[in-house]
Amino acid sequence: MYTFSKNLKNIALALMILGLVGIVYGFLSAPKTIEEVEKIVAESHHGGHHAEATTHDAHATEATHETKAAVAHEEVKDTTHAVAHNTEVKNDSVVASENDSTKTEVAPVVTENHDNHTTTEVPHVAKVDAEKEHKEHIEHVFHQLQNKPWAALYVACIFFLLISMGVLAFYAIQQVAQAGWSPVLFRVMQGITAYLPYGSVIFFILLLLSGFHVNHLFVWMKEGVDVVGHENYDKLIAGKTGYLNVPFWLIRAAIFLIGWNLYRHLSRKNCLAQDEANDNLFYKKNFKLSAAFLVFFIVSESIMAWDWIMSVDPHWFSTLFGWYVFASFFVSGITTISMVTLYLKSKGYLENVNSSHIHDLSKFMFGISVFWTYLWFSQFMLIWYSNIPEEVTYFITRIKDYNLLFFGAVALNFLFPILVLINTDFKRVAGIVVFAGIIILFGHYIDFFNMIMPATVGDQWFIGVSEISSLLFFLGLFIFVVFNALTKVPLTPKRNPFIEESKHFHY
Numbered sequence: 001m002y003t004f005s006k007n008l009k010n011i012a013l014a015l016m017i018l019g020l021v022g023i024v025y026g027f028l029s030a031p032k033t034i035e036e037v038e039k040i041v042a043e044s045h046h047g048g049h050h051a052e053a054t055t056h057d058a059h060a061t062e063a064t065h066e067t068k069a070a071v072a073h074e075e076v077k078d079t080t081h082a083v084a085h086n087t088e089v090k091n092d093s094v095v096a097s098e099n100d101s102t103k104t105e106v107a108p109v110v111t112e113n114h115d116n117h118t119t120t121e122v123p124h125v126a127k128v129d130a131e132k133e134h135k136e137h138i139e140h141v142f143h144q145l146q147n148k149p150w151a152a153l154y155v156a157c158i159f160f161l162l163i164s165m166g167v168l169a170f171y172a173i174q175q176v177a178q179a180g181w182s183p184v185l186f187r188v189m190q191g192i193t194a195y196l197p198y199g200s201v202i203f204f205i206l207l208l209l210s211g212f213h214v215n216h217l218f219v220w221m222k223e224g225v226d227v228v229g230h231e232n233y234d235k236l237i238a239g240k241t242g243y244l245n246v247p248f249w250l251i252r253a254a255i256f257l258i259g260w261n262l263y264r265h266l267s268r269k270n271c272l273a274q275d276e277a278n279d280n281l282f283y284k285k286n287f288k289l290s291a292a293f294l295v296f297f298i299v300s301e302s303i304m305a306w307d308w309i310m311s312v313d314p315h316w317f318s319t320l321f322g323w324y325v326f327a328s329f330f331v332s333g334i335t336t337i338s339m340v341t342l343y344l345k346s347k348g349y350l351e352n353v354n355s356s357h358i359h360d361l362s363k364f365m366f367g368i369s370v371f372w373t374y375l376w377f378s379q380f381m382l383i384w385y386s387n388i389p390e391e392v393t394y395f396i397t398r399i400k401d402y403n404l405l406f407f408g409a410v411a412l413n414f415l416f417p418i419l420v421l422i423n424t425d426f427k428r429v430a431g432i433v434v435f436a437g438i439i440i441l442f443g444h445y446i447d448f449f450n451m452i453m454p455a456t457v458g459d460q461w462f463i464g465v466s467e468i469s470s471l472l473f474f475l476g477l478f479i480f481v482v483f484n485a486l487t488k489v490p491l492t493p494k495r496n497p498f499i500e501e502s503k504h505f506h507y
Contacts, residue, residue, distance in 0.1 A: 002349055002486045008479065015476025022469020026149035029465070037142040143216045144457045149466040150215040151456040154206055156470035158308060159332075159448045160478050161199035162325075166333020167192045168264055169297055170364075175267070175290035180501035181360055184352045186271060187491045188341050192333075193264050194485030195478050200257040207253050207308075211246040217456050220244045220314040237314050244314065249307055256300040263293040275494040283497055301326055309448075312455040316394045318383070324375045325451075328413075331368035332444045335437045337361060340482065342430050349491055352503045355428040362427035365440060369417035376410065398450060401459040405446050412443025445471070 031037050171189040174182045210217050219237075224230030226238040237244065267286055274282040302322030310321050318324070338361040344350045383391045398406045420436040421427055453461050493499055 001489075002344065002483075002491055004483050004487050005347070008483060012476045012480035012483075015472045016480065017476075019469045019471070019473025019476060022465050023149065023153060023473060026152065026464075026466030026469060030149055031142060031145050034138055034142055037138050037145065040145075041138065041141065141460065144460040147216055147456045148460065148464075150217055151453055152466035152470045154217060154456075155445075155448050155452050155467075156474045157199065157203050157206060158452075159329075159445050160195065160474045161203050162329035163332045163336055163478075164193050164196040164199060165260060165301075166329040166331070167337055168196065168260065168333075169294070169301075169330060170333055170337065171267070172263070172290040172293050172297070175286055176294060178287070178498065180498045181357065181505045183493055183496040183499045183502040184350065184505075185337065185341060185357065185361075186493055186496070187486070187489060188337055188344070188350070190268050190271065190489075191482050191486040192336055192340060193268075195481045196264050197261050198477065198481055199474075200261055204253060204257060207250060211250055218312060218314075219455075220311060221246060240314065244311060249311075252303060252307060256304055259293075259296055259300060263289065263296075267293075271493060271496075272489060274496060275490075277495060280495075280497055283495075309451050312452055313394060315390055318379050318391075320375055320379045324372070324379055327368060327372040327375050328444050328447050331365060331372060331413075332441055334361060334364045334368060335440045338365060338433055339437045339441075342434060344486075344491070346430070352492060354506065356506050358430070358433060359424075359427045362421055362433050362436075365433075365436065366417055366421040366427070369413055369421075369440065373410070373414040376414075397454050397458075402450055402454060402461070405450055409443055409446045409450055412439055413447060416440075416443070 031040065167189050171186065171193065174186075174189075209215060210221065213221065213223075216222070219225075220234075220240070222232050224232040225234045226241045227233055228238075267289055270282040270286040270289070274280070274286075305322045305325035306317075309325060310317060338358065341350060341353060341361070342358065345353055380395060384395060386392075416439045417436055420432060420439070426432045449467075496502075
């Protein structure tokens with residue numbers, strides 16, 4: 001039986017406490033009023049930020065939700081805004097201003113002419129439009145800054161939840177495949193999936209808070225988006241309200257989370273019952289249950305990816321997205337199995353696990369990393385090459401505002417695993433596998449960060465207290481739950497039909 005060491009337990013508790021304090025600080029430090037945002041924007045101007053960076057921060061984020069035509073319209077409004085702040089222009093500039101005013105239905109009035117210069121007086125309508133645009137811009141930045149602690153919490157929460165889901169899917173695959181090499185690792189997998197109930201409850205609470213408009217993570221939940229004539233009306237989102245509506249969205253989430261946790265509970269129960277049985281009845285039950293679960297998982301995982309991640313960008317979609325998200329959390333789950341196994345081995349447990357088991361896990365880490373890269377490139381290349389405005393803006397925003405993280409994720413999730421794990425011998429060396437595992441897990445956290453943050457906080461992002469604290473809290477909770485669960489049962493199944501083959505697995 002495994003004993004949860006006091007040092008590891010204290011580390012987990014310290015991470016949770018430190019993370020919780022930081023999360024609270026992140027929410028308390030977020031701006032509470034429009035006036036605070038006005039001061040922040042004014043200070044950023046005064047601090048020497050380029051005017052374009054401040055004037056267009058709202059538009060850079062909106063580019064993820066709008067077509068090129070909409071972006072062009074925003075540029076026209078920017079031109080009108082510039083006209084409103086100039087009092088003297090050359091004759092040829094007047095013509096340009098009049099052309100722009102035709103687009104915006106605001107024309108400057110010519111009052112006098114001196115030496116080929118024309119003095120213009122900007123109508124009251126232009127000033128009102130400029131003030132309205134500024135107000136909308138400030139409100140948009142206000143929502144982005146308020147979203148920041150929520151988005152950081154959301155990214156960390158869904159990342160660790162889906163790690164446990166990746167492990168659960170891998171466990172089910174081993175059951176259905178009747179794999180002979182992996183039964184000595186089943187208790188490790190079951191220990192990691194023990195986090196699933198806790199992560200599911202916390203995540204569903206976050207979904208409820210979003211559904212009740214406590215935050216603004218999902219723009220399709222905005223009031224009036226499906227009401228013709230409302231200032232928030234969005235024709236594209238309105239066409240999706242049959243699917244994207246809060247009650248149906250929450251019902252789907254509840255079905256998925258309950259279904260995943262139910263399989264986790266029943267499969268573990270059957271696995272433990274098999275240890276005390278005189279036949280293979282419970283093993284056969286698990287085989288059938290796992291086969292049914294994988295069918296449910298394939299469907300629910302894709303819909304989950306649309307609902308919980310892709311819908312933060314409701315104007316954008318990708319037919320590869322479900323597979324892409326799956327590859328990301330699947331390799332993260334396998335990597336976690338490997339790292340927990342190596343930790344237990346270092347403490348003298350799992351005596352039947354040998355270098356061949358580690359080698360197989362490392363092969364999966366390597367192979368699924370390549371699979372993730374294939375999906376990343378396929379999704380990016382097809383959308384970028386086709387250059388359809390409502391699709392390509394998704395990547396333009398990330399390349400513009402998240403350049404380092406966007407391409408850095410590819411380096412972390414592809415180049416490092418390739419360079420470190422391509423050597424067969426390296427796949428058996430614990431230190432190298434742990435190093436590769438840390439890189440992979442961090443890289444896929446960045447991947448989830450890239451998927452969610454641009455649509456929720458736009459170019460107001462930075463790795464700060466909220467992001468680090470959220471990651472620390474869920475890491476501490478994950479460690480505490482997983483290693484506490486490992487103390488409950490023996491680490492080696494007794495009567496699995498393939499347990500002897502697994503114990504003597506060598507190549």
